[in-house]
Amino acid sequence: MTSIALPRFANVIDAAAPLALALAIGAAVLLAAGFEPLGVYRLMIEEAFGGQRQIAATLTAATPLLLTGLAAAIAFRAGIFNVGAEGCFYLGGIVAAVVGFAAPTWPSFVLILVALATASLVGGLWLVGPGVLRARFGVDEVVTTLMLNFIAVALTSWLVNGPLLARGSANSATPVIVANAALPRLLPPTTLHLGFIISLGLVMLYGIWSRFAVGGLRSRLVGLNPRFSRAVGIEPAPIFLASMIVSGAIGGLAGGIHALGLVHRFVSGFSPGYGFTGIAIALLARNSAIGVVIAAVLFGALTSAGANIQLFSDVPIEIVQILQGAVMIFAVANLGFIWNRRRTVR
Amino acid sequence: MIDAFLHAAMMMTTPILLAAIGGLVNRIGGLVNLGLESMMLAGALVAVIVSAKTGSSTLATVAALGVGAGVGLAMSLVITRLSANEIIVGLGFTVATAGLVRFLLKSIYGVSGTYNPPNVAMLPRLDIPFLDAVPVLGAIVSGQDPLTWLAWALVPATAFVLQQTRWGLRLRATGAAETTVRAVGLAPLSIRDASTVFAGGLAGLAGAHLSIGVVGLFNEGITGGRGFIALAAFYFGRTSPFRTALGALLFGAFDAAQIRLQGRGVPAELVQTLPYIIVIIVLTGLGLSEKRRQRARTL
Numbered sequence: 001m002t003s004i005a006l007p008r009f010a011n012v013i014d015a016a017a018p019l020a021l022a023l024a025i026g027a028a029v030l031l032a033a034g035f036e037p038l039g040v041y042r043l044m045i046e047e048a049f050g051g052q053r054q055i056a057a058t059l060t061a062a063t064p065l066l067l068t069g070l071a072a073a074i075a076f077r078a079g080i081f082n083v084g085a086e087g088c089f090y091l092g093g094i095v096a097a098v099v100g101f102a103a104p105t106w107p108s109f110v111l112i113l114v115a116l117a118t119a120s121l122v123g124g125l126w127l128v129g130p131g132v133l134r135a136r137f138g139v140d141e142v143v144t145t146l147m148l149n150f151i152a153v154a155l156t157s158w159l160v161n162g163p164l165l166a167r168g169s170a171n172s173a174t175p176v177i178v179a180n181a182a183l184p185r186l187l188p189p190t191t192l193h194l195g196f197i198i199s200l201g202l203v204m205l206y207g208i209w210s211r212f213a214v215g216g217l218r219s220r221l222v223g224l225n226p227r228f229s230r231a232v233g234i235e236p237a238p239i240f241l242a243s244m245i246v247s248g249a250i251g252g253l254a255g256g257i258h259a260l261g262l263v264h265r266f267v268s269g270f271s272p273g274y275g276f277t278g279i280a281i282a283l284l285a286r287n288s289a290i291g292v293v294i295a296a297v298l299f300g301a302l303t304s305a306g307a308n309i310q311l312f313s314d315v316p317i318e319i320v321q322i323l324q325g326a327v328m329i330f331a332v333a334n335l336g337f338i339w340n341r342r343r344t345v346r
Numbered sequence: 347m348i349d350a351f352l353h354a355a356m357m358m359t360t361p362i363l364l365a366a367i368g369g370l371v372n373r374i375g376g377l378v379n380l381g382l383e384s385m386m387l388a389g390a391l392v393a394v395i396v397s398a399k400t401g402s403s404t405l406a407t408v409a410a411l412g413v414g415a416g417v418g419l420a421m422s423l424v425i426t427r428l429s430a431n432e433i434i435v436g437l438g439f440t441v442a443t444a445g446l447v448r449f450l451l452k453s454i455y456g457v458s459g460t461y462n463p464p465n466v467a468m469l470p471r472l473d474i475p476f477l478d479a480v481p482v483l484g485a486i487v488s489g490q491d492p493l494t495w496l497a498w499a500l501v502p503a504t505a506f507v508l509q510q511t512r513w514g515l516r517l518r519a520t521g522a523a524e525t526t527v528r529a530v531g532l533a534p535l536s537i538r539d540a541s542t543v544f545a546g547g548l549a550g551l552a553g554a555h556l557s558i559g560v561v562g563l564f565n566e567g568i569t570g571g572r573g574f575i576a577l578a579a580f581y582f583g584r585t586s587p588f589r590t591a592l593g594a595l596l597f598g599a600f601d602a603a604q605i606r607l608q609g610r611g612v613p614a615e616l617v618q619t620l621p622y623i624i625v626i627i628v629l630t631g632l633g634l635s636e637k638r639r640q641r642a643r644t645l
Contacts, residue, residue, distance in 0.1 A: 029446065033453040081433060129626070137633030142433050143581060144629060146380075147622035150571060158615035276437055283434060318449035325442020329435050333428035 015284055018330035025326045026319055040315050047308040048301035056190035062300025066199035067254030068278025069296050070206055071247045073287040078243035079223035084145030085251035086275025087152030088126050092119035092255030094156045097266035100177030108180040115181060116256045123252015124245045131244030135237040157268045172268035183261040195261035207289025219243060251275060277324055283331035349485035351602060356486055356494060357560060359598025361552035363497040365576035366594045367504055368545030370583060375541030376521035380436025381421045383573025384443035385414040385546040389553025391447055394564040398463035403558055410554035411547045418546015426535040448566055462563040469493065469559040493555045504587040517541060578625040597621040
């Protein structure tokens with residue numbers, strides 16, 4: 001009984017330890033700046049989960065993170081270090097926004113479907129290059145996908161400043177999408193939209209696929225040990241490529257949903273780093289579906305609470321960014337030394 | 347016109363070159379440093395603060411070096427001692443430091459994004475008598491700050507140390523054959539940490555060059571991704587400081603060109619993407635030739 005329960009307990013600690021350390025660092029920063037950390041954290045919890053309105057805001061903020069977390073998890077699972085979801089998010093966002101204002105006469109369902117499908121398509125195509133380079137030539141995908149992020153951000157920024165700039169708009173933004181293209185709101189007057197359900201559904205699908213489907217097992221084997229998987233007849237190269245493309249498509253879809261569900265247009269600076277937060281989420285979750293949901297809601301809570309506490313107290317919202325970065329750092333650190341000693345004594 | 351461009355190109359090369367030399371040494375020691383951007387940002391802020399407080403650009407430069415090295419050490423320890431993934435930790439440091447810098451600006455100085463204190467002592471510009479009157483050459487070598495000279499002096503110095511000295515050999519061995527280094531009784535992790543501290547210090551100097559060498563204030567976007575362009579430069583340079591310098595010079599020239607091309611119909615955003623595109627092309631070329639070599643071996 002305990003032998004079954006123990007590793008689970010250890011898993012929970014594995015996931016909770018980076019978070020606890022990040023919160024401790026955040027507390028130190030808050031303290032140094034003259035704020036009272038526990039008070040700030042309590043206020044953040046209230047602002048994130050204190051009522052229906054707050055929960056809706058948290059889930060809205062979690063929506064893009066569910067998908068960028070999923071995009072990272074799918075790639076990491078197969079041993080592909082794709083850090084390019086951020087770029088796909090930008091491209092998916094701009095493509096969905098363009099479809100959303102360019103085809104005003106289409107029925108809502110078709111319009112949304114086409115917009116999201118093209119967003120995923122573009123996201124997937126964007127990473128074909130790094131995928132092929134990695135799968136066929138062994139070129140480090142971290143650098144190529146990272147570089148593609150900068151290219152995507154610059155490319156979309158050029159598009160919204162020039163060819164796609166809304167008439168009469170001073171800031172760099174596309175025209176607003178037509179009402180038909182907007183994803184329906186779930187709980188008006190809150191901004192929670194259908195995208196949350198879609199994203200949650202996809203993460204759950206991933207959970208089922210990764211656990212029960214043949215493809216899920218294959219991708220895990222390739223991720224754990226490509227040489228072993230080749231020895232048992234699973235060629236890693238096609239799985240590398242497929243994981244990269246699916247990961248990119250989900251990143252693109254995330255951007256499309258963000259454009260149609262919340263922003264209703266594409267603006268320069270479209271993502272405050274959702275792609276990178278997705279990496280932190282997948283790492284914290286150890287690529288598990290349920291973990292992605294929990295971590296995405298957690299980061300969503302941080303984001304929405306961070307925006308509110310800046311309004312109600314003078315704690316700068318950047319505390320959220322500090323926490324996110326710290327979670328990323330500790331999520332990959334081997335923190336075993338903290339309790340290893342105790343465990344070996346036992 | 348051409349003189350002004352060359353001068354600007356040299357000036358914009360400096361931060362990229364400093365960080366790229368650091369990143370190159372770091373990579374040869376076995377650590378790909380994705381945190382250069384954070385060390386550069388920290389260096390830029392600290393340089394402005396110390397420069398305004400003390401009125402000494404020398405102290406400010408030393409402080410930037412120190413803070414960059416400190417961030418580098420912290421990052422290195424997480425990677426080497428807690429066996430953390432260097433890519434994620436580097437990106438994590440970039441995210442966290444950007445947040446911390448903005449947090450501190452708001453909570454200590456009550457400013458959002460830009461910190462512009464009075465009396466920032468700028469780095470001196472070294473005018474070289476007689477040479478500054480020579481058309482093209484004068485624009486390149488005269489009127490640059492000491493960090494530019496340091497950056498270029500470091501190129502042959504790094505090549506020499508890497509190839510000709512015991513320390514260079516140890517560093518290369520640490521990157522290439524960690525277990526061998528351990529077997530001969532050296533501490534590869536500490537050598538790797540030292541290379542990250544070196545990279546961090548240089549990235550800190552790169553930040554100081556931007557804040558108290560070029561503009562005279564701190565802005566949260568002051569580094570503008572130059573830490574990642576430096577990454578592009580040392581990937582371009584592979585293991586050679588000279589090739590790395592060539593990459594940095596190329597990217598510095600793009601940087602200077604892009605400012606000039608604004609308002610002339612050439613979209614600056616697209617010029618900005620050039621370094622990243624070049625790196626992908628270089629990596630693709632390397633991958634292809636590696637594959638061809640493998641195929642030749644198996645035949």
